[in-house]
Amino acid sequence: MREFLKHAAFCCFSLVITIMPSYADSDPSAGASGMSGATGTFSFKPQDWKEGETTWWKDSDGIGPGVAGCHIGTDDKGQPNGRMFGEACLPNGLLVESNPGAGELHSHSNDTGHPDTFDCNAWCIDKGATGGSCQAAAAPPCAKSAICSCD
Numbered sequence: 001m002r003e004f005l006k007h008a009a010f011c012c013f014s015l016v017i018t019i020m021p022s023y024a025d026s027d028p029s030a031g032a033s034g035m036s037g038a039t040g041t042f043s044f045k046p047q048d049w050k051e052g053e054t055t056w057w058k059d060s061d062g063i064g065p066g067v068a069g070c071h072i073g074t075d076d077k078g079q080p081n082g083r084m085f086g087e088a089c090l091p092n093g094l095l096v097e098s099n100p101g102a103g104e105l106h107s108h109s110n111d112t113g114h115p116d117t118f119d120c121n122a123w124c125i126d127k128g129a130t131g132g133s134c135q136a137a138a139a140p141p142c143a144k145s146a147i148c149s150c151d
Contacts, residue, residue: 025114029099031063032116037123037148039094041114046085049111055083057113060139062102065118066127066150070142071098078105086145087115089134095120095148120148 028038056076061069073083088096094117100106124132129150139145 029063029114029116031099031101032097032118035063035065035118035123036126037065037119037121039117039119041116044096044113044115045111046083046113048083051110053111055108055111056105057108058103058105059098059100060102060142061098062104063097063099063116064102065095065097065120065123065148068137068139068142068145068147069098070139070145071113072141074105076107084142086139086142087147088144089136089146090117093120093134094118095123095134095146118148120150123148124150 025040025042027033027040028035029041032038032041056074056078058072058074058078059069060072061067069087071085071087073081075081087098090096097116097118098113099116120132120134124130127150132148132150134146135149137145137147
């Protein structure tokens with residue numbers, strides 16, 4: 001039984017490592033490029049993603065690690081369609097910061113976005129704080145979002 005449990009634990013751990021996404025697929029977005037703490041973008045599909053579809057979105061806050069944001073799904077004319085997701089703290093402590101500019105209507109090919117990631121400690125130090133970390137926050141209409149909170 002003990003050997004079985006060890007094997008099962010190894011298989012589960014291997015599965016988690018296999019499916020965990022990379023959080024820096026490419027350079028920071030144009031808007032985040034040059035900002036302290038910007039570590040790059042990664043491919044993100046919402047939980048209810050729509051395979052093969054081009055979807056439309058507006059971001060509530062633009063690229064602002066100090067402001068909790070909400071990415072709001074729309075139609076191609078900018079009318080909200082009920083889909084949304086907030087920013088988030090990753091397991092490695094980085095902030096997922098949606099982009100591009102505030103209120104800018106933009107498309108996601110194959111319903112895949114490319115949010116930026118930020119090292120909140122680096123971002124906060126550049127702002128004159130002694131440090132900082134990613135913290136949960138609300139960003140209505142999103143109930144859950146995140147922010148770089150500085151010390």
